[in-house]
Amino acid sequence: MQFKWIADDEVKIVAIVGTSKNAGKTSLLNHLLWRNRALAFGVFSTGIDGEKEDAIFLKPKPAVQLYAGTLFCCDSNALRDLGSRVEILASLAEPGRELFIARSLGLIKSMITGPATASAQIELAQHMLELGADKVLVDGALDRKSIALSPRIDAIALVLGASFGNLNELELELKRLSALRSLSVYDADAQSFALLEPAEELKFYDGTLWQDSGCASLNADAQTLIKAAKAQPELQGIYIPGSVTPKSLGTLYSMLPQDGALVLVRHPDCLKLNVHQLLELGSRHKLKCLIPFKIKEYIINSEAMGHKSKDADLFRSRLRTAFPQLNLIDIMEVNSAG
Known part of the structure; x- marks a missing residue:
């Protein structure tokens, strides 16, 4: 039916x-x-x-x-x-x-x-x-x-x-x-969800805590974003409440220390990428969403x-x-x- x-x-x-x-x-x-x-x-x-x-x-x-x-x-x-x-x-x-x-x-x-x-x-x-x-x-x-x-x-x-x-x-x-639609959902506890869901700027993850990045979005100056990420020696992931575009994808890769980092987006629709770009991002990093x-x-x-x-x-x-x-x-x- x-x-x-x-x-x-x-x-x-x-x-x-x-x-x-x-x-x-x-x-x-x-x-x-x-x-x-x-x-x-x-x-x-x-x-x-x-x-x-x-x-x-x-x-x-x-x-x-x-x-x-x-x-x-x-x-x-x-x-x-x-x-x-x-x-x-x-x-x-x-x-x-x-x-x-x-x-x-x-x-x-x-x-x-x-x-x-x-x-x-x-x-x-x-x-x-x-x-x-x-x-x-x-x-x-x-x-x-x-x-x-x-x-x-x-x-x-x-x-x-x-x-x-x-x-x-x-x-x-x-x-x-x-x-x-099939993107994995991040297992956030109530405190983490309440912190991340309304956030308006990128957040960095050290494996335990989410911290403010001081960067509004991936559309900011690339060197500023990369510098902010490199200042986090224990960086294991990033939360992105806004859009990920083909133009910002290279900056995102440069920000993350190695393959296998957590890339968490607020909602799958934030990923303004074509199928091939999505598959590549998912193969290089742990791609998850906060809201399915x-x-x-x-x-x-x-x-x-x-x-x-x-x-x-x-x-x-x-x-x-x-x-x-x-x-x-x-x-x-x-x-x-x-």
């Missing part, structure tokens, strides 16, 4: 993310709401979802369809358009605009939105659960400022759309995402707004043959079946 994990008791907050703009997140959101109508959902977006047309290509976009009893976050404009079809449950203080938690009283179509910061998004998700939602679905993004990369997320549904690139590029991206990439399902979409859509049969066949272990779901297939 597709998406059966969404009914698991331990799954409360689910992020729906895409690898590119117009990947098909709204179509997946609508399918999950339709398929699981017996559940009470809370729904919000880390941006805006359900607009009538794409802001760039000016083509129609699917509306967000909310069933009776669904909790959702919207702004005052959407609330005014919905009128008596919804019940206002709470207002949220958001810089520059007023947001509301509302409950749909019947089947409606609406724009949804949400707060701009991960901390406020976490608070909103928790508030919806307290108001009676069984599950919260978040139209999110792979961004550190989004709840999608937070440890509070229980599951991620990742949509890979044809707008990402050609089939060769799609295959490489799926290989990269699979490698990130909780991808529960990979969804593909042959449609591509603003691009030539792929031949659906070829698209599905090629990717499913290359990744039989992923049980890839085509959002166009499930929507047709629904």
Whole structure:
């Protein structure tokens, strides 16, 4: 059964993310709401979802369809358009605009939105659960400022759309995402996790303790970073809360004293590397993550707004043959079946 994990008791907050703009997140959101109508959902977006047309290509976009009893976050404009079809449950203080938690009283179509910061998004998700939602679905993004990369997320549904690139590029991206998903999780005790998770700068590890490095990120001056690392005679590892890019990879190798050191990233998505670079880094050092990439399902979409859509049969066949272990779901297939 597709998406059966969404009914698991331990799954409360689910992020729906895409690898590119117009990947098909709204179509997946609508399918999950339709398929699981017996559940009470809370729904919000880390941006805006359900607009009538794409802001760039000016083509129609699917509306967000909310069933009776669904909790959702919207702004005052959407609330005014919905009128008596919804019940206002709470207002949220958001810089520059007023947001509301509302409950749909019947089947409606609406724009949804949400707060701009991960901390406020976490608070909103928790508030919806307290108001009676069984599950919260978040139209999110792979961004550190989004709840999608937070440890509070229980599951991620990742949509890979044809707008990402050609089939060769799609295959490489799926290989990269699979490698990130399988990254080993660092066994941090509560004290270490509380120290590392909110950190904004690199930290050095001497085998026992994590210490401040005085360096904001790997994007700082290379010689400054290498000098700071060489000043640590017992250096056995490094914690990186920000991005590791191809440009900073050489600096990282120069900072570490020898092969086999611990390279700990906050989240696998911090590794902005291609598959070959990931494999090399993993072969030279003990590559681990603090927060796992909780991808529960990979969804593909042959449609591509603003691009030539792929031949659906070829698209599905090629990717499913290359990744039989992923049980890839085509959002166009499930929507047709629904």
